[in-house]
Amino acid sequence: MNKDRIILGxxxxxxxxxxxxxxxTNNKAELMTLxxxxxxxxxxxxxxLKKIFERVVQLVDSYHPDELAIxxxxxxxxxxxxxxxxxxxxxxxxxxxxxxxxxxxxAPLRIKQAITGNGRASKEQxxxxxxxxxKMKEMPDYLDATDxxxxxxxxxxxxxxxxxxxxxxxxxxFVNKNPGRLxx
Numbered sequence: 001m002n003k004d005r006i007i008l009g010x011x012x013x014x015x016x017x018x019x020x021x022x023x024x025t026n027n028k029a030e031l032m033t034l035x036x037x038x039x040x041x042x043x044x045x046x047x048x049l050k051k052i053f054e055r056v057v058q059l060v061d062s063y064h065p066d067e068l069a070i071x072x073x074x075x076x077x078x079x080x081x082x083x084x085x086x087x088x089x090x091x092x093x094x095x096x097x098x099x100x101x102x103x104x105x106x107a108p109l110r111i112k113q114a115i116t117g118n119g120r121a122s123k124e125q126x127x128x129x130x131x132x133x134x135k136m137k138e139m140p141d142y143l144d145a146t147d148x149x150x151x152x153x154x155x156x157x158x159x160x161x162x163x164x165x166x167x168x169x170x171x172x173x174f175v176n177k178n179p180g181r182l183x184x
Contacts, residue, residue: 016036017039018035021152071106111147126143
């Protein structure tokens with residue numbers, strides 16, 4: 001996973017779907033774009049699902065991401081809302097799969113934890129930290145966009161952690177194989 005790549009992050013929703021794209025070069029993440037698909041103007045739920053599918057395919061065809069990181073639906077009390085959100089997530093996943101993009105799913109708590117260190121952080125806290133880390137000039141109108149970006153950045157960070165000790169059996173072996181990674 002140390003290769004250069006593009007990560008598409010999606011925060012699925014049936015009112016607003018947020019997305020963000022990161023370009024990873026030499027293990028450094030850089031913002032490519034972020035935005036939202038506004039769905040509240042469509043009354044029919046099935047039309048919303050069609051629009052989600054079309055937009056994700058358009059993003060994939062335009063930016064050629066190597067991976068999709070998507071926020072998993074969280075358990076809520078309203079079963080109908082959960083069902084609609086699950087459908088939105090499934091359609092976004094199907095769109096990526098139609099272009100053979102591998103999918104990585106992260107719980108909202110995990111995404112917030114990765115970005116802020118606190119799984120209970122607010123959308124605003126996540127957005128502010130992403131703005132600082134990725135040197136974003138301005139905040140988007142909808143924080144769903146930064147939520148989609150947060151899924152991509154969480155995936156980027158997850159891969160960083162996976163690469164830390166790959167192929168070593170002890171801390172001593174890691175230190176010997178990685179002399180430039182540790183500060184004395």
